[in-house]
Amino acid sequence: MTALSIFFALLFYAAMAVFVVGLVCKIIQYSRTPAPLKIPTTPAPVTQTGVVLRMASEVILFASLFKSSKWTWIFGWMFHLALLLAFFRHLRYAMTPDSMLWPLVNLKLIQAAGQYGAYVMLIGLLGLFVRRIFVDRVRYISAPSDYLMLILILTIAGSGTLMSFVAHTDIVQLKAFILGLIYFDWQTLPADGLVITHLGLVALLMFIFPISKLLHAPGMFFSPTRNQIDNPREKRHISAWGKAIDDAEAKMTVD
Amino acid sequence: MADFEVPELQEIPLVPHIKEGAMAHSQPYIAKAPFQEALGFPGELVENWEEKVYEKMDDLRKRYRSFQVYLDSCVKCGACTDKCHYFLGTADPKNMPVARQDLLRKVYRSKFTFAGKFWTKLGMPWMVGAQKMDKGVLDEWYSYFHQCSQCRRCSVYCPYGIDTAEISMAAREIMDSIGVGQKYCNEILGKVFKIGNNLGLPQPALLNTLEGLEEEVEEDTGVAVKFPLDVKGADILLVTPSADFFAEPHVDGLIGYAKVFHxxxxxxxxxxxxxxxxxxGMFIGSYETMRKAAQRIRKAALDLGVKRIVFGECGHAWRVAYSFLNTLAGPWDFLDPNYPVPQHICEFTHDLIQRDKLTFDKSANDHRVMTYHDSCNVARGSRMGDKPGGQMEIPRAVIKACCNNFHDMPPETIGEATFCCGGGGGILTDDLMEIRVKGAQPRAEALKQVTENNGVTHMAAICAICKSQFTKVLPYYGFTMDQIVSVHQLVSDAIVLTKKD
Incomplete structure (x- = not known):
């Protein structure tokens, strides 16, 4: 057991804790904050099923972004799709062949899609980066953190792509390290520059997730303009604090 | 004519390159102390106002999910940057929706986010786009949050549905709470609470006006069309923007409603x-103020003992009526449950047309080739009829029922993509004329296209603000005032009246 392995083991526990606790806190905050008024962007669905379909078209297809800017849409969608493919591919490093999901995760299609999806991800990210620099409007609204976020994810994607296609690491040992984290049976991490870069930055990404604009992921599910049913005339919508104002006034009238 | 440069209309609308500070000078007059205090706001900038800003921001983010979620969620993707009519007309980058939001978001970040506080402590708040509240920021707020008409066009295109209107409303509410209110909105609200309407028209004046209209219509048509005021036991309470009582072309719309009721x-x-x-109340973002104004309608409906409520042609009004009235002044269980509460006058007329209850002589409108301007808050903040999109279809169906010639403007400028007239959301004041003219540029360009390609002569609207704004600003672009008409003006001109006892 090397000092590096211990450091990374602790780093990942800490990162996971911050990621999960931070995200859960944010989700609780969003769900507990009242939405006092009906503000769906219309035309909006008039049924719950309609809202689910609208939300699905936003989450899966980025429908509103598609309406807005085809370049941002194609680069953004490529990146997020590749992210999903990469996630599925990486699952094999976190489970043993006796896991229920193994046959699925080990499918040739899933593995190949995840691997070649790396290029899709890099193209998407580079596209977004170039857009941020060269479109004067987008450059104007960009803070250093916006560029750094892209650089961070690009570096994660780049180091992963290199390990996949150019300089293989000791993947068996790496998998042992990760399974060791899950089963609290720590193993040695291969002391390989690419692995350390990749994992270190993934941990950093997990740390900043709940305190950065990456909150768009949970946030979009709570967006009242997208998740509300358009039925204000049919059904009275009232928040707890709105009702308190009503009640206080009714009481004053009675007194 | 103008002490600023009127933009030239383009054949194909272009997205301008940014011009920093182009509209930084634009600020509306500040509300004087008596008007502020009448609404329960401090009369002037309070002591310790920076702290008060943070306190109010904290209060709002706990009461409005939209505010909290939208402050966190923006990824600066740029999707909204070319969508605001004020940006397209001025090229000022702070009129890009995301940049407008960031004026407030940067303060939120500096005070309420870990990243913002962290980098502020290190003396590098700009790393994450954070900035503490100071006089310069407040100045920018006052300037740029009064260059947003709360039209929601940006929210259509945002991948997370972030609605800049929500941020603008919050910013104005925060400013009101520290004593920095806008003269135009707050004076008008004062009149509503004191007298009953935005124009401060008292009952006798109103009665006089309506009697005058009765005489005028009878002279014109030979039919005694009534304009009843404060009649107890009437079936329908009509709530309409006060501009309908005398402004042009609004009043021609009011005559149309009266004829349809007749x-x-x-x-x-x-x-x-x-x-x-x-x-x-919506313009200044205050739920309590908006509620107080809405409660007047409830009281009127109860006092008069009506069975239904119908709203006249007004855009932001219809949003508040359709989307918020039930929340603010409901439940409406004392009204006839067979009709939606409230109902739009276009829904009312459309229903009669569907049931063949109205006769039109469409040739009466043959001297006009019509197009229709979707009002922003009707299109993106409300509905008419049972189906999504009814708010676009029903007004067009009404126009087509009484006009032979109709052409829509380009699809990217109507429907949910419609451009605001440039005067909505508390901007319709002479001290903001430059931003009003420049904000109307995208609509003027679309109108010019159908004028040249389809021979369109008139544009109909269903919003008091749109009508006032267009009659004032379209002449800057070479159109004439009388090219703007009310939808129910077209109804009024074509409807065949029957004599009734």
Whole structure:
């Protein structure tokens, strides 16, 4: 057991804790904050099923972004799709062949899609980066953190792509390290520059997730303009604090 | 004519390159102390106002999910940057929706986010786009949050549905709470609470106006069309923007409603107590103020004993009516459950057309080739009829029922993509004329296209603000005032009246 392995083991526990606790806190905050008024962007669905379909078209297809800017849409969608493919591919490093999901995760299609999806991800990210620099409007609204976020994810994607296609690491040992984290049976991490870069930055990404604009992921599910049913005339919508104002006034009238 | 440069209309609308600070000088007059205090706001900038800003921001983010979620979620993707009519007309980058939001978001970040506080402590708040509240920021707020008409066009295109209107409303509410209010909105709200309408038209003046209209219509048509005021026991309470009582072309719309009511045979009345559809409480973002104005309509409906409520042609008013009235002044269980509460006058007329209850002589409108301007808050903040999108279809169906010639403007400028007239959301004041003219540029370009390609002569609208704004600003672009008409003006001109006892 090397000092590096211990450091990374602790780093990942800490990162996971911050990621999960931070995200859960944010989700609780969003769900507990009242939405006092009906503000769906219309035309909006008039049924719950309609809202689910609208939300699905936003989450899966980025429908509103598609309406807005085809370049941002194609680069953004490529990146997020590749992210999903990469996630599925990486699952094999976190489970043993006796896991229920193994046959699925080990499918040739899933593995190949995840691997070649790396290029899709890099193209998407580079596209977004170039857009941020060269479109004067987008450059104007960009803070250093916006560029750094892209650089961070690009570096994660780049180091992963290199390990996949150019300089293989000791993947068996790496998998042992990760399974060791899950089963609290720590193993040695291969002391390989690419692995350390990749994992270190993934941990950093997990740390900043709940305190950065990456909150768009949970946030979009709570967006009242997208998740509300358009039925204000049919059904009275009232928040707890709105009702308190009503009640206080009714009481004053009675007194 | 203008002490600023009027933009030239383009054949194909172009997205301009940014010009920093182009509109930084634009600020509306500040509300004087008596008007502030009448609404329960401090009369002037309070001591320790920076702290008060943070306190109010904290209060709002706990009461409005939209505010909290939208402050966190923006990824600066740029999707909204070319969508605001004020940006397209001025090229000022702070008129890009995301940049406008960031004026407030940077303060939120500096005070309420870990990243913002962290980098602020290190003396590098710009790393994450954070900035503490100071006089310069407040100045920018006052300038740029009064260059947003709360039209929601940006929210259509945002991948997370972030609505800059929500941020603008919050910013204005925060500014009101520290004593920095806008003269135009707050004076008007004062009139509503004191007299009953935005124009400060008292009951006798209103009665006089309506009697004058009765005489005028009878002279014109030979039919005694009534304009009832404060009639107890009428079936319908009509709530309409007070501009309808005398402004042009608004009043021609009011005459149209009266003729439709006349033909329907259903009794109706206007209330002098609630003689205003427009609810400026929304413009200043204050739920309590908006509620107080809405409660007047409830009281009028109860006092007059009506069975239904119908709203006249008004955009932001219809949003407040359709989306918020049930929340703010409901439940409406004392009204006839067979009709939606409230109902739009276009829904009312459309229903009669569907049931063949109205007769039109469409040739009366043959001297016009029509197009239709979707008002922003009707299109993106409300509905008409049972189906999504009815708010676009029903007004067009009404126009087509009484006009032979109709052409829509380019699809990217109507429907949910419609451009605001440039005067909505508390901007319709002479001290903001430059931003009003420049904000109307995208609509003027679309109108010019159909004028040249389809011979369109007139544009109909269903919003008091749109009508006032267009009659004032379209002449800057070479159109004439009388090219703007009310939808129910077209109805009025084509409807065949029957004599009734």
């Amino acid at each position: 033909e329907s045979g259903i009794s109706w009345t206007i209330s002098s107590y609630a003689s205003e559809a427009g609810n400026f």
